[in-house]
Amino acid sequence: MTRPDGRPPDPGTWLLDRIDAREHILTGQIEQTQAEIDTLTARLSELSEQVEHLRISRKTLISLAEEDPTPAESSAPPIVSNHPAYQQILAIFGEVGGSLRARELAMALDLPLTRNDIQNLRAKLKRLTGRGILVETEPGLFTQPRP
Template identity: 80%
Template sequence: MTRPDAGQADPGTWLLDRIDAREQALTCQIEQTQAEIDTLTARLSELSQAIEHLRISRKTLISLAGEDPAPTQADAPPPAVPEHPAYQQILTVFAAVGGSLRARDLARAMGLPLTQNDIQNVRAKLKRLAGRGILVETEPGLFTQPRP
């Protein structure tokens, strides 16, 4: 902090100049702070609008989930399961497991030998059941029962 020169006649002028400089600095800080507030207020408004859209989407999805699904064709008979006992055994294993199976896992669960020929026969039966809509192939080689 510099003191007034000895040649300066009025020490009050020096103090007033210091007050003016401080006032200008504070005014500049106020303007900068107000600009930051304006920016944050705009951002807050954008975020509020985004969350409101999410809430509306949630309400819409919940209301749609509560509605009855479109009626399915009542005339269509359920798919017919082939009469061979192996198909009945396959469906029994799927009912017991309640999840997805591959041909090798199904052959093991059915107590079949894990030879390439037996696994291919099981895979062919799984594909046949999937083709009739009795099972669903969720990814290549992975079969499951369709959800009601």
């Protein structure tokens, strides 16, 4: 390896050229890997969305199955569902002794604070209100009725 003028190549230039070539190859690999990550991230997002839709469907079906199709008589004492979720809700109201919003109740129950979880909890609170077990003192604020 000699230069066109017949002198041997400068070792520093030769090393820098090798470093530049290696850097170029690694940069290409980084770009290719990043493109693969972006593709996988998009796929992961799609799959997560599909799972969330299934969870929402499951919760909707369970809540529909729990609904009582016949209205409770006003003279009869309120009927509390034996479902653990309702028992947990009433236990929290018993501990707090005051009013709660669906979001506050979700935090007390250690539930995820997603929109769907809060909406499902709000529906349960409305159901308990409809049965006379809870009272909605203002929109979205629930409490146990005073005897």
